Structures are given as structure tokens and as C-alpha cells.
Amino acid sequence: MEPFTFCVIIFACYVLLKLLKDRFRPSLPLPPGPKGYPIIGTFLHLPTTVPWRRFQEWSNIYGDVMYLKLPGDSTIILGSAQAAFDLLDKRSDIYSDRPTSVMQKMMFWDWAISLMPYTQTWREHRREFHQYFYQRKVPTYRPVQLAQCRAGLQRLLISPTENVGQNLRQIFTANILKIMYNLDITDLRDEYVVAAQKALEGVSLGSVPGKFWVEFLPILRHIPSWVPGNYAGKMAEHYKPVVEFMRSKPFDGIKQDMINGNVPPSIASSLIERTYQKSGEDYSTLIDDTLARNVAGMAYAASSDTTTSAAQSCLIAMTLYPDVQRKAQEELDRVVGPNRLPDFDDYDNLLYMRAIVLEAMRWMVVLPLCLPHRVIRDDEYKGYLIPKGTMVTPNVWAMLHDPKDYPEPEVFKPERFIKDGKINPAVRDPFTLAFGFGRRICPGRYFSNDTLFMTMASILHTFNIHPILGEDGKKFDPETELITGLISAPTHVPCTVTPRSKKAEELIRQLPSLVGEVS
Numbered sequence: 001m002e003p004f005t006f007c008v009i010i011f012a013c014y015v016l017l018k019l020l021k022d023r024f025r026p027s028l029p030l031p032p033g034p035k036g037y038p039i040i041g042t043f044l045h046l047p048t049t050v051p052w053r054r055f056q057e058w059s060n061i062y063g064d065v066m067y068l069k070l071p072g073d074s075t076i077i078l079g080s081a082q083a084a085f086d087l088l089d090k091r092s093d094i095y096s097d098r099p100t101s102v103m104q105k106m107m108f109w110d111w112a113i114s115l116m117p118y119t120q121t122w123r124e125h126r127r128e129f130h131q132y133f134y135q136r137k138v139p140t141y142r143p144v145q146l147a148q149c150r151a152g153l154q155r156l157l158i159s160p161t162e163n164v165g166q167n168l169r170q171i172f173t174a175n176i177l178k179i180m181y182n183l184d185i186t187d188l189r190d191e192y193v194v195a196a197q198k199a200l201e202g203v204s205l206g207s208v209p210g211k212f213w214v215e216f217l218p219i220l221r222h223i224p225s226w227v228p229g230n231y232a233g234k235m236a237e238h239y240k241p242v243v244e245f246m247r248s249k250p251f252d253g254i255k256q257d258m259i260n261g262n263v264p265p266s267i268a269s270s271l272i273e274r275t276y277q278k279s280g281e282d283y284s285t286l287i288d289d290t291l292a293r294n295v296a297g298m299a300y301a302a303s304s305d306t307t308t309s310a311a312q313s314c315l316i317a318m319t320l321y322p323d324v325q326r327k328a329q330e331e332l333d334r335v336v337g338p339n340r341l342p343d344f345d346d347y348d349n350l351l352y353m354r355a356i357v358l359e360a361m362r363w364m365v366v367l368p369l370c371l372p373h374r375v376i377r378d379d380e381y382k383g384y385l386i387p388k389g390t391m392v393t394p395n396v397w398a399m400l401h402d403p404k405d406y407p408e409p410e411v412f413k414p415e416r417f418i419k420d421g422k423i424n425p426a427v428r429d430p431f432t433l434a435f436g437f438g439r440r441i442c443p444g445r446y447f448s449n450d451t452l453f454m455t456m457a458s459i460l461h462t463f464n465i466h467p468i469l470g471e472d473g474k475k476f477d478p479e480t481e482l483i484t485g486l487i488s489a490p491t492h493v494p495c496t497v498t499p500r501s502k503k504a505e506e507l508i509r510q511l512p513s514l515v516g517e518v519s
Contacts, residue, residue, distance in 0.1 A: 029384060033058070033069070041068065048484070055079065055369075071216035071217070078393065080402070087381060087386075096440055098116060098371070105221075107240050109203050114302065114442070142454075173308075180299050205485050221233070247294075255268075306367070318465040329460055329500070332353070351418060353456065360456075361400075373393075373440065468496050
């Protein structure tokens with residue numbers, strides 16, 4: 001049988017099964033949504049750039065529970081925080097599954113805990129991850145976080161313009177690599193920093209809704225990558241080796257150290273030790289280390305990119321809103337003073353800094369469409385049917401830009417979170433939305449919050465942040481639009497830093513040397 005004929009038969013069978021499946025659904029109506037075409041539904045209408053904005057526009061028309069009929073399992077977009085809490089939190093027993101992504105499998109991302117289906121395997125991974133990153137455990141990592149923040153200040157002093165955005169990435173990647181694998185990162189070009197950035201770039205680009213036909217016709221994954229037009233195959237071929245490197249290279253290194261009799265203190269060595277104790281095997285003969293390897297790799301991947309994006313947004317906000325920067329520095333001067341650097345003991349007294357972190361998570365959302373959930377059985381909500389197998393995607397960007405909760409949502413305004421000298425509990429906390437929902441909420445959120453807070457407090461205490469100047473001598477204001485992807489980041493971070501004073505520069509120069517050469 002010719003390959004083309006075979007594909008046509010498979011597609012016809014798929015369409016027939018889909019029609020039969022829809023025919024025997026319960027009689028409740030589906031939620032409203034934009035009209036589509038027979039078989040392919042609304043596929044051709046799906047936006048492939050900044051889809052969260054278009055979904056928000058559609059939700060304003062069709063409601064906060066919007067149905068998109070697609071060739072595969074269809075999608076529901078949740079456009080309000082209330083709908084997300086009602087379904088993904090309160091009914092998390094049936095909304096905690098993940099849809100299967102062909103692109104993620106092709107790029108070798110199916111080992112990632114955040115992308116695993118809701119199974120016993122996922123529960124085991126989640127339980128193992130949680131024991132190292134729960135709220136009361138995270139403060140034990142603060143000495144490392146503080147050291148890496150201060151190393152970042154030294155690099156900014158050496159290279160105040162060229163590498164500002166990449167310097168932030170190094171702070172967050174170096175933090176997790178030290179804690180997870182006891183690795184010291186001293187160069188912006190370090191292979192581990194580059195690998196994390198590139199691997200996360202792949203999964204982000206590969207997760208844009210509606211961008212790849214292979215998600216709806218998985219058989220297309222078998223087409224060779226050299227075939228013209230096979231963009232999905234070419235992407236997978238490009239990114240898969242980097243993802244494999246990121247997951248295995250540092251883990252294999254520390255495992256070899258343990259075989260050689262050197263057991264450096266780290267989360268990875270602890271995971272390997274626990275696996276060894278359960279299996280009774282020697283380090284050198286330990287074969288099934290999948291769980292330990294996946295947990296370590298997930299922490300490395302997640303911490304190195306999402307927090308970087310939030311910190312870059314903070315820098316952009318400081319250039320666009322100099323009054324915010326000035327207020328933060330006034331608070332730092334009052335609480336910390338000129339003779340030392342901030343530390344975690346200052347956290348409770350740095351109210352405005354905490355509000356800046358909250359606003360950064362709201363303003364330029366790191367995961368605008370979060371990670372999609374999948375409902376495991378037919379459900380009903382507000383009189384509508386949510387069919388089994390439907391992908392349920394919360395439009396977190398829309399929720400964090402809802403003017404009812406956050407007036408003037410496009411404006412960076414930390415003051416919205418402050419009332420009577422404390423964080424205002426009447427304003428919705430962005431962290432309840434930005435880190436996911438229900439049983440799939442990000443377990444690394446406390447670690448991320450600590451790192452972001454201390455990084456921005458340290459930079460603002462010692463440096464002024466300015467927009468760079470264009471060739472005409474005028475300020476080059478950065479764009480506030482985000483790169484389209486699962487993980488979104490500012491398109492550019494065009495800013496420079498200068499020490500606030502001779503004293504601030506002296507504080508940095510007096511630190512122990514923590515950095516390598518920066519070109």
C-alpha cells in the first residue's frame with residue numbers, strides 16, 4: 001500500500017471515530033465559541049502569535065468558558081480566575097491530567113514532571129520533588145541564593161550593558177546548579193547555562209497552540225525531517241540533543257563522582273543515595289535511576305528560565321517607570337542603609353520590593369497560557385458539557401490583566417498591592433494564578449519567589465537602571481510585548497546599569513571574588 005493511501009485511510013478512520021464519539025455525547029450543550037469548519041473546526045482561526053490576547057478578545061464575546069473545536073481533542077479556554085478556581089482547583093481530582101503532546105515527545109520532553117500525565121508515576125515524581133522544595137525547606141538554600149545574587153552584582157559592575165539580560169539568566173541557572181548538582185558556574189558562556197536556555201526555548205516554541213499539524217495527526221511524526229515543509233521534524237531534530245544533554249550531563253557527572261567515592265552534598269546526590277538504598281544496588285551498578293534523574297532535571301530546567309523571564313520584566317519596568325525604581329531605592333536606603341547589602345532578614349521590612357515582585361509576576365506573565373489540563377471524564381459547568389478528554393487551558397495572562405481585579409492592567413503599579421502599610425489581602429495575589437492550579441501547581445514557587453526577590457533587591461540597592469540610548473542619542477524604550485511560546489519573555493532587555501554611588505560600588509568590590517572572566 002502506498003504511504004499516501006495509508007495516510008488517507010488512517011485520517012478517514014480518525015474522522016469517523018471522532019464523529020461517532022461526538023454523536024453519543026450527553027445532551028448538554030457545549031460552551032459557546034467561534035464558529036469553525038467541518039472536521040478541522042477552528043484550527044485555521046487559532047492565533048500563532050501572542051494567542052492569549054486573541055483568546056481574551058474571544059472570551060469577551062463568548063464568555064469565560066469558551067469552546068474551540070479542533071481536529072483532535074478539543075480545547076476549552078478559561079478566561080476568568082473564578083472559572084479556573086472552580087474547575088482546576090475545586091475539581092482537581094478530574095482536571096489534573098495533561099494532554100499528550102507529540103511535539104514534546106519528539107523533542108524528548110516527555111520525562112518532565114510538569115508535562116507528565118496524571119498517573120502514579122507522576123505522583124511519585126511530584127512527591128520526591130516536593131520534599132526538597134516545600135515552603136519550610138526552601139530557606140536552607142538562601143546562603144547559595146545570596147552568594148549567586150552577589151556574584152551577579154560583580155558581573156554587572158564588570159559588564160553593565162552588554163550582558164545584563166544574560167547575567168540574570170546566569171544568576172538563576174547557577175543557583176539551581178549549585179543546589180542540585182554542586183556545580184559552580186562562573187562564565188556566561190558556560191555549557192550548562194546555554195543548554196538550559198536552548199532546551200527551554202525548544203519546548204516553549206513547540207507548545208504554541210495550533211502551530212503544528214503533527215499534534216492533530218500524530219502519524220506525521222514519522223515523516224523524515226528532510227522532507228520540505230516538515231518544520232516539526234526539523235525542530236525536534238534540532239532541540240532533542242540539547243534536552244538530552246541538559247537532563248543527563250550534570251546528573252551523570254555527580255553519579256560518577258559518587259562511584260569514585262566522592263559524595264558532594266547536593267540534592268542530586270541525595271536522590272541517588274535514596275535510590276541506592278531502595279534498590280540495594282551499588283552506585284556503579286545502579287541501573288534504574290529514572291526518577292532521580294527526572295526530578296533533578298526538572299528542577300534545573302524550570303528554575304533556569306521562568307524566573308529569568310520575570311526578572312527581565314522587572315528590569316524593563318524599572319526603565320519605563322523611573323518613579324517605581326526611585327521608591328524602591330528609597331525603601332532600600334531606609335531599611336538596609338548604605339553600609340551593607342540586602343539579605344533575607346530584610347524581607348518583611350521591604351514592603352515595596354515585595355509589591356514589585358508581585359507586580360512583575362502580573363504585568364508580563366511568564367506562562368501566559370499556563371500548562372493545559374485535561375479532564376478525565378465528562379463534566380458539567382454552568383449548564384455546559386465539558387467532554388472527557390478535552391484540553392482545558394487557563395488564559396492566565398487575561399486573568400492577570402482583568403481590569404476588575406487590577407485597574408489599569410497595562411500599567412506597572414506596585415502600589416495596587418499595598419494598603420495601610422501592608423500587602424492588601426483584598427487584591428488578588430498574582431502568585432495564586434501565575435504558578436498554576438490545583439494538584440499541578442508549581443512545587444518550586446517558593447524557591448523562585450525567594451530568588452527573584454533577593455536578585456531585584458540587590459540590584460536596585462546598588463545600581464540605577466537606565467534605558468540604553470539609540471544612535472540618535474534618544475532613549476530606546478523597550479517593548480512590553482512578549483515572545484510567543486509556552487514560556488514567554490521580553491523580546492529584548494535594552495537597558496544598562498550604573499552604580500548608585502561610590503559607596504555602592506565599594507560594597508560590591510569588597511565581596512569575595514565570585515566570578516570568572518566576563519568578556
